[in-house]
Amino acid sequence: MERMGYWRLFADRLLEHPLGRGLVAIPLVLIAVITVIDINTPEDVHLGPLLVVAPALAASFGGPRLTALIGALAVAAQVVIGVFHGGLTTTNHIAQIIALAVLSALVVVVCLVRERRGRELNRLRSVAETAQQVLLRPPPQRVGPLRVAWLYLTAEDETQIGGDLFAVTRTAHGGSRVIIGDVRGKGLDAIGEASVVLGAFREGAHRCTALSELVAALEDSVSRSVDEVANTEHDPGEHFVTALVLDIPDHDSRAEMISCGHPPPLLVRGREVRVLHSLSTAPPLGVCVPPVSSFRTDVFTFEAGDALLLYTDGVIEARSPTGAFYPLAERVASFAASSPAALVRHIHRDLLSHTGRHLADDAVLLAIERTPAQQHFHEARRSADSFRSHRPLAGQPPPPSARRP
Template identity: 65%
Template structure:
């Protein structure tokens, strides 16, 4: 039984061919019967070559070869029953079907080999992309996190947008969301530089402005090495929003480097957190001589932060209108009781409806909720909750559908 299962799997190779293979087999039967009941001067045998040609489009080379043999056998049967197996007409038809079937099988083998190579390349590419943009933990300290990532490039999991969450030692949680100039696969190298600088610096620098300054220095030094400078040398930069959310104190800090401001959701009230100390985008090497200053704002239990890239607010409707994220957030009827997963699901669904399902730019969304102390499931250790590194939902629910699709 094991050998038989292996043989059939190798024959079909493409699961979609299991049911459709009845079509070419039926054609062989129909063409054979019609030819046998037609006058002797009517020759339908050459049409049998359609069967292996159809099989090649829905199944693998082995099944194509098998159907080709059946087509040749059907032509032999027609010749025998018509009493002319050795006639030049039937011999030429059998030779033609045999040669054409052999050519079709060769093309099918070449296609299958290329398909296997592409599948291997795709699997390696997806693994590399998952390593680069590691999914943020769903529970970190006193926070619950939900995220969405949609790349503009075909077959791509990531593009020019970036997001990450990391723990700091003091204790607090750091988060970054950013947008590389450009979009799609061409921006992956530049996004990797920013993510690497953030992950390295998040644990080293106690103050948020120091972290941002270190990120800018690293990005400025390394960006030109990975950027595509063939057409636009010297014009590479990354907008970014970097957050620091202490476990205690009911507040958070942010440094905005040319990035759209976050939205604070508190009891159905949506507030745009405009910055008073904006910095230029990362990688331009023009940070002000004066030390960077972080903006502090209240972020208490039950509050939500919505971080996003310009691919969200610049998504256009069929009439050309931009997506009004803040207005739409305030209009959601279930806001904010369902947790970050529910809020993210509402935004994603509403965004797709607004854009008629067509998102032409990379999209990244990060929703962060500060959980009330009574809802923390993890015990306190040295004064701060432990991070749930397994990524389990604090309410025991499975991971959000949006988060799983985003990466």
């Protein structure tokens, strides 16, 4: 009785969905049509073996329980055909019934394996997403005078956690520091190396005064910690991180950057898009330990209304079905000027269209726009006024919503 109740509940839930009702009707109609035709044809014509099509179709859209139910109905239909065509004692009908039952059981087994693999894949995807969220701690939409938008696209094999990284943090000297990078490889080793870089960046961004000191601290952390977080026995010397580090002051249009083997950013000014090539690119982090003086800073103008587009090589190396690389700078120039979030959405749709929705590598986009100083001042003042309006004056009791019950 419990099994009957379970089957009835399962069937009711399936039939509640219009698409489910339509798909389930296909194998049921096939069973009915094949049975009726076989019964009304001469005994030397056998259409019963075609009943195996019903559980095979059910397996294409349903789970193992639905497939087993359709398979049982197909076997029952084969029994009915045997009763009308000479009885169930004939060798031919017994062989057909047994063969149909065995094939239906095999189809159910395939469904069980597929369902189990699907659950495992979902768990792995959930773990990967959670790990990346905890590690990256994506920045808010507003960081000082900067508006920020980002996008993280995983490759086709979503069970492999990628090593792309980015972060935006405020500094004590009135500015923001940004990093975007790409760890070679995938999996837990890449996550470990990315965690080393991000941890060193968040600590050094507040402690280091000069940008070259910050990059030197990143290099030192990666060189010291790579053997602890990654397996370097099988591929020594192959663990490194490309990175681009920027220093954007609040009240100065002169921004600085240091590139460690990372693709150059794009500066968007109106409808003009310019590639900010580094004049002195340093090697990727983890390749060598150069002195601080070897990290030379590139200076560029980043004015109010300008936008910076940072990205990993998964964007520019994304290929179309014909093998063409994605022309990022050209496509960005064709988009209308808009907010960082809108720019990221435009690139997202265009990139998926270019690749046919299949990426060979993880890809990260980070768009940063500098807002006018006056607009930033007014927004900060409104935020401060809002805080003061909700804060009780000295000697006054707190509002009822803030009192303990």
